[in-house]
Amino acid sequence: MKLAWLTDIHLDHLWPRDVRDEQVVDTPERIIDFCESLKDYEFDAIVISGDVSLAGHKWISNFFATTEYCLKYMADTLKKPIYFVLGNHDYYFGSINTTRAKMVQLSDANDGITWLTNGYIVNLSSEIGLVGHDGWYDLRNGTLCRDYIMSEFEYVAEFSGYRSDWGIAERLCKELADDAADYFREVIPDALKTYNKLIVVTHVPPFAEVSKYRGKPTDEEHLPFYSNKAVGDALLEIAKAHPDKELVTLSGHTHGFAEFQALPNLKSVVSSAWYGAPALHKIIDLADNQIKIIDANQ
Numbered sequence: 001m002k003l004a005w006l007t008d009i010h011l012d013h014l015w016p017r018d019v020r021d022e023q024v025v026d027t028p029e030r031i032i033d034f035c036e037s038l039k040d041y042e043f044d045a046i047v048i049s050g051d052v053s054l055a056g057h058k059w060i061s062n063f064f065a066t067t068e069y070c071l072k073y074m075a076d077t078l079k080k081p082i083y084f085v086l087g088n089h090d091y092y093f094g095s096i097n098t099t100r101a102k103m104v105q106l107s108d109a110n111d112g113i114t115w116l117t118n119g120y121i122v123n124l125s126s127e128i129g130l131v132g133h134d135g136w137y138d139l140r141n142g143t144l145c146r147d148y149i150m151s152e153f154e155y156v157a158e159f160s161g162y163r164s165d166w167g168i169a170e171r172l173c174k175e176l177a178d179d180a181a182d183y184f185r186e187v188i189p190d191a192l193k194t195y196n197k198l199i200v201v202t203h204v205p206p207f208a209e210v211s212k213y214r215g216k217p218t219d220e221e222h223l224p225f226y227s228n229k230a231v232g233d234a235l236l237e238i239a240k241a242h243p244d245k246e247l248v249t250l251s252g253h254t255h256g257f258a259e260f261q262a263l264p265n266l267k268s269v270v271s272s273a274w275y276g277a278p279a280l281h282k283i284i285d286l287a288d289n290q291i292k293i294i295d296a297n298q
């Protein structure tokens with residue numbers, strides 16, 4: 001069993017430049033080309049750690065590149081199961097609640113598309129399972145600057161009002177991150193009753209040690225927005241309580257490759273990404289019930 005691990009493919013960046021409403025009537029060519037390029041690799045399923053595309057578009061109504069559209073297009077074209085979580089960008093020009101409701105429908109309506117956040121424990125082999133939750137950054141690592149503005153504060157409905165009260169953003173970020181931690185505290189121990197090893201997918205890096213951009217650790221000011229301490233703490237707690245089990249986390253968001261062995265049985269990996277140049281960087285080989293992350297082009 002081999003998994004193609006994609007992260008932060010941001011397919012909206014493949015939308016033709018300077019094209020306005022009604023000019024694009026089908027899947028943009030560069031998205032078609034990207035999906036075709038994946039056919040060069042050998043894999044059995046796809047796992048995506050968030051930031052697929054956007055929920056909508058600022059001014060284009062027939063936007064053939066929403067996250068929902070891209071996932072469906074990828075599943076139809078590649079004919080391989082897709083297991084995914086959402087990233088912060090996947091809610092842009094929409095709302096978290098509406099987008100999540102759509103993902104439940106998308107999973108329910110398509111056997112090959114699974115939004116992991118909705119309680120799924122996926123069987124990958126007799127020893128290895130797969131779980132995931134979108135997650136969020138929780139502002140708890142690094143030094144929080146309350147003037148800092150992430151684009152989602154402007155573009156995601158739930159953040160409206162943050163300009164007059166930054167506390168709205170702060171509370172929401174922490175709540176979203178804590179939801180992911182609570183979810184993992186419930187789902188992972190449950191999955192470990194069946195599996196000895198678990199792949200855990202979550203968009204935001206759970207440890208400061210794997211929050212890197214272009215090879216450099218995320219600085220103190222940005223760390224609050226590029227790590228999720230709540231999930232990191234939950235994973236440490238769970239891994240310590242299950243010393244005979246192995247956890248490997250897959251994340252994105254920072255767009256920089258990093259790995260960190262947090263405990264002998266807990267490893268965290270973040271894969272790299274470039275806006276406008278989506279690519280498959282890593283394959284996860286599960287042969288002999290081992291979780292091996294290898295370069296896709298080696």
Ligand SMILES: [Fe+2]
Pocket residue numbers: 008010051087089252253254255
């Ligand atoms: Fe991203």
Ligand SMILES: [Fe+2]
Pocket residue numbers: 051087088089203252253254
């Ligand atoms: Fe992100």
